[in-house]
Amino acid sequence: MRVDLGTFQERLRGRGLKLTRPRRLVAEKLLSTGGHLAADDLIQLLRRDGTPVGRATVYRTLAILRTAGLFDEHDFGSGHKVYERALGRPHHDHLFCISCGAVIEFREPRIERLQDDVTRRYRFTAMYHSHKIFGYCRRCRGQARAPAPARTERHA
Amino acid sequence: MRVDLGTFQERLRGRGLKLTRPRRLVAEKLLSTGGHLAADDLIQLLRRDGTPVGRATVYRTLAILRTAGLFDEHDFGSGHKVYERALGRPHHDHLFCISCGAVIEFREPRIERLQDDVTRRYRFTAMYHSHKIFGYCRRCRGQARAPAPARTERHA
DNA sequence: CAGAGACTGAGACTCAGTATCAATTAGAGG
DNA sequence: CCTCTAATTGATACTGAGTCTCAGTCTCTG
Numbered sequence: 245m246r247v248d249l250g251t252f253q254e255r256l257r258g259r260g261l262k263l264t265r266p267r268r269l270v271a272e273k274l275l276s277t278g279g280h281l282a283a284d285d286l287i288q289l290l291r292r293d294g295t296p297v298g299r300a301t302v303y304r305t306l307a308i309l310r311t312a313g314l315f316d317e318h319d320f321g322s323g324h325k326v327y328e329r330a331l332g333r334p335h336h337d338h339l340f341c342i343s344c345g346a347v348i349e350f351r352e353p354r355i356e357r358l359q360d361d362v363t364r365r366y367r368f369t370a371m372y373h374s375h376k377i378f379g380y381c382r383r384c385r386g387q388a389r390a391p392a393p394a395r396t397e398r399h400a
Numbered sequence: 401m402r403v404d405l406g407t408f409q410e411r412l413r414g415r416g417l418k419l420t421r422p423r424r425l426v427a428e429k430l431l432s433t434g435g436h437l438a439a440d441d442l443i444q445l446l447r448r449d450g451t452p453v454g455r456a457t458v459y460r461t462l463a464i465l466r467t468a469g470l471f472d473e474h475d476f477g478s479g480h481k482v483y484e485r486a487l488g489r490p491h492h493d494h495l496f497c498i499s500c501g502a503v504i505e506f507r508e509p510r511i512e513r514l515q516d517d518v519t520r521r522y523r524f525t526a527m528y529h530s531h532k533i534f535g536y537c538r539r540c541r542g543q544a545r546a547p548a549p550a551r552t553e554r555h556a
Numbered sequence: 557c558a559g560a561g562a563c564t565g566a567g568a569c570t571c572a573g574t575a576t577c578a579a580t581t582a583g584a585g586g
Numbered sequence: 587c588c589t590c591t592a593a594t595t596g597a598t599a600c601t602g603a604g605t606c607t608c609a610g611t612c613t614c615t616g
Binding site: 352379 | 475477495497498504506508510511514515517518519521522523524525526527528529530531532533534535536537538541
């Protein structure tokens with residue numbers, strides 16, 4: 245965490261930005277909480293801690309953290325974006341349980357390679373991607389309304 | 401198109417729903433326009449045609465069309481969802497050009513198979529998935545700010 | 557063809573996220 | 587350590603996609 249805050253400062257400096265108290269508070273809270281946090285969660289947590297940070301500032305800081313490559317932003321269709329530490333962690337994609345909301349990370353380098361195949365095929369220059377599989381996790385399987393279709397079908 | 405409207409009616413009936421004029425108008429317009437349309441586009445188009453349909457009804461009808469498996473819903477991060485005909489078309493995923501907004505469809509059965517591997521590995525019951533690659537299309541490549549990184553990195 | 561229940565739509569509402577702008581603060585240069 | 591300026595903050599107003607409400611309307615079954 246210490247290391248990451250240092251990196252945050254470095255990256256800010258590199259862009260001519262200042263390391264202010266609110267920015268530090270947001271970054272620290274995100275790092276110390278881990279997992280997938282939404283902007284509003286962050287605002288509430290900081291308020292509870294007695295170190296409130298304005299809404300606008302939280303959103304602005306999250307944008308900086310994302311742009312600097314320190315955090316990834318994900319939209320699991322719950323109506324708000326969530327943030328997850330990216331720096332120093334291997335790339336991965338997600339399974340999302342539509343019953344309990346659990347987020348499961350997976351790595352599958354073979355899929356990544358096939359993606360490269362696809363982009364090459366279309367002469368497309370990939371910058372980032374989003375690969376999410378929605379369904380029922382191990383624990384919630386029993387509640388699945390129907391057996392899984394041969395292949396996934398709805399997109400979100 | 402005739403066939404699809406018939407299917408729409410069938411699926412409505414199957415759920416105890418009525419085929420009303422507004423629902424027919426929405427489905428017809430979506431089918432005749434093709435491509436990826438947002439709710440608001442639809443509302444504008446219908447108004448221009450002199451057959452306006454209320455906002456609430458358009459949204460409600462889109463939900464029905466999606467649930468019935470006739471249309472797929474996608475979120476390319478532009479702040480609104482877009483709808484695309486699903487019935488009678490093969491499953492595919494998308495490349496999205498962050499410069500011109502172009503949507504390119506791709507099929508890669510090998511990725512689908514690897515997805516099945518992944519879900520099996522986690523004892524996860526997949527219901528649907530979302531796989532999008534963002535970047536610069538063939539035409540917009542020149543405008544790419546930087547060469548593509550070794551592997552895609554930011555998620556949305 | 558009449559009745560019941562489904563459906564519609566104008567408009568109020570929600571809620572994540574953005575814009576504004578006067579007051580505050582980081583931190584470079586002295 | 588102080589000063590000065592540009593960057594930053596945050597209360598608040600705003601935006602815009604999507605949802606809710608409910609009185610009036612329509613579908614379609616019997």
